[in-house]
Amino acid sequence: MYGLVNKAAQDFVIEGHGEEVWQIIKTKAGVDEVAFVSMQPYPDEITYNIVGAASEHLGANPDDILEAFGQYWIKFTMEEGYSHVLDLAGRTFPEFLNNLNNMHAHIAQSFTELKPPTFFCETIDAHTFKFEYHTERPGLVRFVKGLLLGLGERFKISVGVEYIGTIDGNENSHEYRVTYNS
Ligand code: HEM
Missing domain, CATH: 3.90.1520.10 (H-NOX domain)
Structure with a gap:
């Protein structure tokens, strides 16, 4: 998916849990990028891996994360x-x-x-x-x-x-x- 989605996932984690937690989740998800480029397409796997790593690290159900991320997406696109x-x-x-x-x-x-x-x-x-x-x-x-x-x-x-x-x-x-x- 486009980098805009991954960037939103990053902001969503940072807003809720801080930069340090994001760095842990990012590493766990195998993300090498220094920063996501909004207008660049990335393999869907990256987005799924971020959700999976967040679920593992935070001990939260991946579907609950996806629902909260959906709510956040509306706010994010308005601000972006x-x-x-x-x-x-x-x-x-x-x-x-x-x-x-x-x-x-x-x-x-x-x-x-x-x-x-x-x-x-x-x-x-x-x-x-x-x-x-x-x-x-x-x-x-x-x-x-x-x-x-x-x-x-x-x-x-x-x-x-x-x-x-x-x-x-x-x-x-x-x-x-x-x-x-x-
Ligand atoms: C200005 C607001 C929005 C922007 C800029 C936007 C943009 C995008 C982008 C870039 C993707 C990734 C798809 C890809 O890279 O191929 C996406 C996916 C998606 N969008 Fe939107 N979107 C917006 C609002 C919405 C809203 C309001 C909904 C409400 C239902 C929605 C539903 C989805 C869903 C479900 C996906 C996941 C892809 C899939 O299911 O196949 N989007 N959108």
Whole structure:
């Protein structure tokens, strides 16, 4: 994934546990880079290794780390100069969720090797969505949950996320039930 993601993971660890802990996790993950370059693509393995090493060192479940990292990602992108991209994607939570694919397409204009996930939303009622996540990457189910919770914080609304399961047994397609109260 692009260095921007690894940089966010680094900041996430440093903000929560300090620079020394980051150095330990970085070494454990086998990361040789002095610093990540945001606009450079890195093998996905690096990101997964960072999560694995953080889980081992902090004694935390990797899925819990991914969920917290998803929440952090929203805050990170806003501070890292992408708040205009988020602003353009929608003024309300439902509008934003329906625009996620367009938003990543817009991002792909500068991140030309981006392999973005795709999402589909179906309105169930005024406060409920069926939300689909399709990806080439395994293991990020709870990351997406964290992202949705982070968006709830950004829109200052209360959001609930329930993971339903894979779609038609396909490990690359996942379904969630998202509730929100604005
Ligand atoms: C301005 C905000 C955002 C930026 C700049 C951004 C950018 C990126 C980048 C660079 C990647 C790595 C993919 C790659 O390198 O091939 C990525 C992955 C991802 N993004 Fe976004 N993104 C943003 C917001 C969001 C939001 C709001 C969601 C909400 C659901 C989201 C969902 C994901 C997921 C789930 C992945 C993991 C890749 C996968 O599942 O295949 N992103 N994004």
